[in-house]
Amino acid sequence: MSSRHASVVLVTGGAGFIGSHTCIALIEAGHRVVILDNLSHGREAVLERIGRITGDVPAFVRADVCDEATVLATLRAHRVDAVIHFAGLKSASESVRDPLTYYVNNVGGTIAVARAMRKAGLTDLVFSSSSAVYGDARHCPIGESAAIAPVSPYGHSKAMCETVLRDVCTAAPMFSAHAVRYFNPVGAHPGGSLGEDPFGIPSSLMPYITQVAVGRRERLSIFGIDYPTRDGTGVRD
Secondary structure, X not given: OOHHHOOEEEEEOOOOHHHHHHHHHHHHOOOEEEEEEOOOXXXXXXXXXXXXXXXXXXXXXXXXXXXXXXXXXXXXXXXXOEEEEOOOOOOHHHHHHOHHHHHHHHHHHHHHXXXXXXXXXXXXXXXXXXXXXXOOOOOOOOOOOXXXXXXXXXXXXXXXXXXXXXXXXXXXXXXXXXXXXXXXXXXXXXXXXXXXXXOOOOOOHHHHHHHHHOOOOOOOOOOOOOOOOOOOOOOOO
16 A cells, blocks of 8 residues: 555554554555454553654544454544454463464354454454464474464464454455564654553563563563573574
8 A cells, every 4th residue: 555545544552553554554554444442452642653754644433353343434434445453352371371262252243243244344454363383393584484373262263363353354355454474563653752652561572671661560570490492592583
């Protein structure tokens, strides 16, 4: 989507870490952005920060992505052209404790988005998947063609979403879905006003490090001293 062909893009989960930075990139490329987010992990203050950075505050709909009727109404009301679907739960450890919530939210939300898009006549979707679909891969670095073998309900939920979208594309060849399987995205906007600031205990390494650095947490714990590595600690990430 180039600035010469500006589109209206719905970004589900756009008030979150990766979603908010994507919104900035879209606006700076000349597109209009609509955010749909239930704010369970995002912050409404992010909207104002996006506006401060780009000069354009995105339209905002506070809703759950599993609410298909609201997603459809949003697509129609804002005359959306394409969807980037970030909204979802993302903690592997939490998914082990509460798998049903992950399947309902992640798989159910993706189905709701796809159904709403089909009803609205939209065909372009980018899906936020995860490297968790690869599980404990045998080779490093992990290639895109590595086997899909998730080891957590979170990973399974993302793999299921990809399967759903693949089947939708097969049934409706005009429907285009791209799954992005990133690993551990880190960083902040160069201006320092927008970065990763999760609620509660972080499930990713970098926000844990930054919270210790600013004194919000006392220490960073390193688990394991007997791995077959140079210093005995884990090097998976």
